[in-house]
Amino acid sequence: MSMRLKTGGRLVNRASQVEFNFNGKRLFGHEGDTLASALLANDQMLVGRSFKYHRPRGIVASGAEEPNALMNMGEGAKFEPNQRATTTELFDGLSVGSQNHWPSLEYDIGAVNGLFARFLSAGFYYKMFIHPRPFWKHIYEPFIRQSAGLGKAPTEKDADTYEHLYAFYDVVVIGGGIAGLQAGRTVAASGASVLVMEQTAHWGGRAVVDGGEIGGQSTEDFVNDSLEKLAAMDNVTLKTRMMGAGVYDHGYVLGYERVSDHAPKTTGPRHRLWRIRAGQIITATGAIERPLSFAGNDIPGVMLASAVRDYVVNWGVAVGDRTVVVTNNDDAYRTAIALKQAGLDVPVILDARANGAGSLGDTAREMGIRVENGKAIAKVKGGKRVTGVAICAQAGSGGVLEEIACDAVAMSGGWSPAVHLYSHCGGKLNWDDQAVMFRPDLNRRPTDQNGEGFVTPAGSANGELALSAVLADAIARAKEAVKALGHKAPSTRVPEASEKGENAVEPVWLMPQGAGDKLRMKTWLDFQNDVKVSDVQLAALEGYESVEHTKRYTTLGMATDQGKLSNINGLATLADALNTDIPNVGTTTFRPPYTPISMGAIAGAARDEVFQPLRQTPMQGWHDENGADYEPVGHWRRAYCYRRGSETRAQAVEREILQTRKSLGLLDASTLGKLVVKGPDTGKFLDMMYTNMMSNLAVGKCRYGLMCSENGFLIDDGVVARIDEDTWLCHTTTGGADRIHAHMEEWLQTEWWDWKVYVANMTEQFAQVAVVGPNARKVLEKLGGMDVSKDALKFMQWADGTLGGFKARVYRISFSGELSYEIAVPANEGRAFWDALLEAGAEFDVMPYGTEALHVMRAEKGFIMIGDETDGTVIPQDLNMQWAISKKKEDFLGKRAQQRSHMVSPDRWKLVGLETLDGSVLPDGSYAFAPGTNANGQRKTQGRVTSTYYSPTLGRGIAMGLVHHGPDRMGEVIEFNKVDGSLVKAKIVDQVFYDAEGAKQNV
């Protein structure tokens, strides 16, 4: 059983007691524990179930590479799934539950999946896709849905706060082991500014666990001494609990600081995302131990040898009483020695190498540990925990020589440099046959804006595993980095370090070498995603050669741990199955983040009202106080309607329309884009921007214009007013002001840069109110100050003046078909002007109306709306708007495109009005069917609805739509589909439903 030892544990405070909760069980640990060490101290070997087969899973690692121990953590607004027990620091009141099991961790019904293992082999999902549909609905889908996803999704809004922080350093060192600290010291001595970050709460990395001496000091003293020296320097920043999450172009680094995960009651942000620009980046990210591939290597109690050692040395926790060590390298002997020193039993070290270990082997034997060279594990015995191992020769096919009872297995398949951060931005690797690892190629490092390398791996991350080599490499790499920045490299000397004579690691990708089918089906590569040696071999058999394809086919390395333990073993297995070598197979792409980071940290402060600031019109306060029912339009909130009492939306819209058409309505039109275009070449410029002629617009007049992209498609529309000889004012759609401003700037700056034109976006400088209805003129005359009579201010004219004391610009234009004025006043007077209109309009029962009334009234008049009648594929000709396309102009944006063959095709769908025979409202976006079916067996179509409303004015549904040969088919009845599958008949009619002769607006 796993337990807390009486002594030992350099990180735990044995005087303290920390209470926590696992699956409802009350457990205790110490300050300094991780959740993983505390669970093991409480003999909680079983911590979860695997993804596919729901196999029992125990803790495998002691750090970020852990694949199994993922927890649902916290409750309610503090709930978060997939929290790694090995990187979760224990705190009082911590509450976690294990994942991916039902009804309980101990008795899981899904484990039955294991019985169907044969049917869940590599490519399961892909193979199932070709089965008949009914199988999907009744068998596969329910099964997949039930097993999909690890952990639970939070149901409440995150109660914590998060922030971003921008920082700049000459050098960023990622990793606080001895390589990182030594590199940091070397950089700091050059005078360059340096940030050293460590992902755990403690400095020193593996060296403080592994022991040895540096410059006559213990590794621990060396680390403390280094920290003291670094902390005393002004150009050094030290950060623990901060992970290098990603390295990006041109020296950009993301640091993920877990500020208060370990102390959730403290104030301030929970996580802080550091957005750093660095001149040089040193990745001293260490190495990750590889598991060995033998049957039963996933049974709880089988653990990485380094992790077993970490639990004993750092936390005083024994994973078992009797631990069998199995290895292909010398390092695992350190585990056996550490266990023995802690008074625990190591029945045997199984060394797959025929020649065994160097001096560490001698030490082990001297301590009385049995060492067997050339031996392997044939099979681990046990279910929910290890009960023993069967031993065989590594060279054979698994004939059992002996069985040994044990309750833990410490395995080491060698070490892989943690090259993730080095590789994020394109750093290349070479396979090192001697060291049995992919290591960075220093000649092919990621390059920066000068084409020079800017990411340098150091220490174990660079493939150096011995203490003295790590230190020497850290100093050499740090010197290179400071020189690259133009600093003088300091004269840092390499301290002397103690050395064990180690024998070389040997590649062992399958244990035993000739393991048959039966063993390989129980030999796991990816613990979290349940990928076995047999799956990768099957993929190779089925023709998969690319490692990227095999990864997706088998799901190897696609779980939340992104294959930190499984990738190298997996691609070695693939290489073997393809009968090629490892460098030929290559690695999959390393992508950020190194380990998952919280969604909160990514969002930072950008949530709720800060996520996207809302734009407000000067009259927003009035809308708020008067029942405005808002809808989002661009970054604005516009009143859809103003509801009174218990009115429905539809009732409010009907009231607003009827009263506007009968007497007087007011619309807050401030959101309309207002671009002032000025300069001697403006006429020429606007002639290019609009399809119709704007240069010949007379001062004092308005003209409706269409804008197309160079592709010919409609992008915006609006009324243009000529202000003076060289000034035009272009109104754009509400959402279009910034986009059209940018569009104009692009053409002015990049195509016609010698034209003298200036564009200013004045949208928010003016409040604008549409005064609409038969009494519109009366209310303006009541305010007084300007002659707005029929003859003084004709339709499509504008005038400056004062109205009721307000400085105003009055445009006589109409989007509703009624007598209508749009009046712009300075933004800061907008609310007062609105109030004045309401007061003056009281005698006419003035009716403020919202965007829906606006839409319905324009549709009654057959006016198009950008975004309804247009969708990025519609040209003005489709909308029968040839009248707005100049024939005189040689050129305008879109002209050439509108001459392309499919643009002039008579088969394009064209705009018509649609009138249902039963008076109902056509469903929005519905299609008109045509006889026959297309190549996919779908019904052919001949048109679609673009706008559809209930018209209170007419008392029935009205619609516009694009129909094949539509304008030539007036009076014809066609059928549109409804969501329920039924059809509705509609007659093709003229698109103008109301006041076709325009009598209402010409008064």
Added chain:
Amino acid sequence: MLLLECPYCGAKCEETELSPGGEAHIKRYGPGSSDQDFEAYLFMRENPKGVHFERWRHVYGCGKWFHAARCTQSLEVFGTYAAQTFEPPQEIKDKISAKRPGWSWRDFS
């Protein structure tokens, strides 16, 4: 997250300050042009692994469009320059030639 210097305001811009505008030095074809030329102008773009010229706008800064000469493979930036030109300044062409022997203007490979 590229760093590009805006040649107008001198700011060393992070990519998030900029908006991309695709390939630079594209000649506009309008009315009267052949279908082939017009199609090429609208849709055909180079996608080189190596030296490339791009349009960028300092949209969250001075608002100006500028051009960048850079290597799409190494991310090396050879220089940025005003958008009001039909081809890159000689100085930038020389710099590219020095770094990429054999390279020549308009020879995408």
